[in-house]
Amino acid sequence: MQETKTQADRNSRELLAELIAGRPEAADRIFTRYAARLLPLIRKQISLKLQGRIDAEDITQSAMGSFFHRASNDQFVLERSGDLWRLLAAISLNKLRRRVAWHSAAKRSIKREEPTLPASNEAIPSHEDAIAALEIAEGIFRELSADEQTVLRLTLSGDTPEEIAREMSKSPRTVRRWLQAVRDAFEHQVDMRHLPKAEARATLSWEDYLLKQHVGSGGFGKVYRAIEKRRNRTVAIKALHKRHQKDPFAVEYFIQESTLLAKIHHPCVVGVHGLGQYPGGGYFLVLDWVEGEDLQKLIDRQPLNVAEALRVIRQVAVGIEAVHEANIVHGDLKPGNVLVSRCGAVHVTDFGFAALRSDPPSKRLPRGGTVAYLAPEQLQDSAIDNTLDIYGLGGLLYALLTGQPPRVGSPSEILNQLENKQPPLRPSVAKPELSISPELEALILRCLDPDPARRFSDVSAFLNAVKRINC
Incomplete structure (x- = not known):
């Protein structure tokens, strides 16, 4: 009613x-x-x-x-x-x-004659292309900060930067900076759509799988629980969003994830079965199914105690050590990218932003990752090494204990912190009621040092330090 x-x-x-x-x-x-x-x-x-x-x-x-x-x-x-x-x-x-005033002024300032528009030689986009374009625009909009979204809405409503500044109680210079950020976001997407298409070997057939349940979504794709018909086993299928299926940038990330995962074989890393392609052309990944939940859902209910957090981080670190042995850097460690099975086993997943450590910056895809968990060096086109994932392990341990990422605030505020190489808040400051030893806090802050040279040099050194922590 x-x-x-x-x-x-x-x-x-x-x-x-x-x-x-x-x-x-x-x-x-x-x-x-x-x-x-x-x-x-x-x-x-x-x-x-x-x-x-x-x-x-x-x-x-x-x-x-x-x-x-x-x-x-x-x-x-x-x-x-x-x-x-x-x-x-x-x-x-x-x-x-x-x-109304804007339209009236525009009518007075233009000639009465309607301009003759040149005939377009371009084909009218199909209904599917139009939907994909709309989804891309919506995806870009969701990635904007709240202030940038407001500026975009007001600009599309006909407001000038000066009017927007008065309404938002900000300076016109700040509004113009936000407008430029919006333009940059859309121009970046246009640039990415002109990247050369990736070549892939899609060996799996869509007909061999039966989708059972949609279990989650991310920036690039959706994840389903499915049944592999021939072996009658449960698998996970990761499929690109429709809006990304014709985007070479997204396709390249997707194929790269399949290629890199195939190099890793470890119980603490989700295994990949292969890459497939729909009859319509889109790609999908078939992965091990983990019956459980990701760490983000777990800590959303309640942060972990120190003993449990250390148990989890040790398993994650062992998995990352195997990743590094394959000459790969994960690059996006966060609670949402770590799965915990019902029996407590930990599995690292989502290698969409991973890269070969030997790749020069010019050969790597543009950097990605979740802003609140980014390391400062991910904003630069510099060489990456294992210390990037050491930062990720520190950020993950920080979140397990405090229930929040190592950096909080709007995306622009966090990026400003990273550009200025500001250290994150101490866990004991972020969560005053947290009972944490000085040794454990020092370990976390060493991992999160803005200078990679001051972090643990590798996972083995990190694990040795974790072993010395008394719960």
């Missing part, structure tokens, strides 16, 4: 308080509750002449985006329960007035 207007308004102050407190479900409830009421209000205010130029839904989306941004900065106080509706209506109507 839908809420009545009286019910909706009665707790609007509580909703705003929850939003300011950072509860994401409050944003969903506010949007669901008020967007449908704002649309007809905006439509009624748009003249017939401008109905073809101004989209009421765009105005509503922009207004809601502005409201959420300003609310997150605690700029609103409601004195009465119904004031949230009045506030949203005022923001929306103000957006509309500015859009």
Whole structure:
């Protein structure tokens, strides 16, 4: 049953308080509750002449985006329960007035004649290509910081950098910097789509597998639990997202993961069965199935105690030692990339950002990884070595004990820390209630030293130091 207007308004102050407190479900409830009421209000205010130029839904989306941004900065106080509706209506109507003024000014400043557009020789994109392009754009948008998303929305709504700066209480210079970051993100994706296509040997047939359950998604692909029909065994199938299946950059990463995993054979590393290709052309990987969960889900419930964290990190380190013996650097160690079986066995997975240690920078794919777990050297086109994964082991141990990554903040804030080679907070500062020995904290901070030369030189040295820690 839908809420009545009286019910909706009665707790609007509580909703705003929850939003300011950072509860994401409050944003969903506010949007669901008020967007449908704002649309007809905006439509009624748009003249017939401008109905073809101004989209009421765009105005509503922009207004809601502005409201959420300003609310997150605690700029609103409601004195009465119904004031949230009045506030949203005022923001929306103000957006509309500015859009109308913009169109009116544009009409006065251009010639009356319509320009003759040159005929295009390019083929009209197919429905599938259009969907893929939209998914790529949505993927880029999700990777932007909250501030960059807000700037993009307001820019597409017709706001100038100066207007955006006033609305966001930022300097125009800061807004222009965010706009440049948005442009760079889209231009990077365009550049990547012109990389030469990778050659792959897809030896597995899609018909040999039966998908049973979708179990997770990442930046490039989805993972399914499946049955290999011939052997009647459970396997994991990792498939590229539709939006990436024609992207040479993503395909190259995917094929590289298959190639590198085939070089590693160790019980603490998820094994690969091979690479396959759909009848339609997309690639998929077949991997060992691990009945369990990743470490991120585990620590989301509760960080580990010291003894359990050390047990897990020892197994991860042993797996990484085997990876290094194959002349490979993982490059993206984090809780989400480590699986724990129901019997407690640990398995390192997701080698999408791995690289051969012998590859010169010019031959490697562009660096990737999760920002909160990045090492400073991953921002540079310099040679990589095993100390990159030593940093990853330190970041993983940090997260197991504190429940959070070694660096927190917006992506731009974290990148600034990395560029300036700032050390992360001590675990005991990040989580004051954490009971941790000075020796263990020193070990973690040595792994996370911004200077690779100051870290443990290899996994063996790291494991020896771990053995000396008293729980």
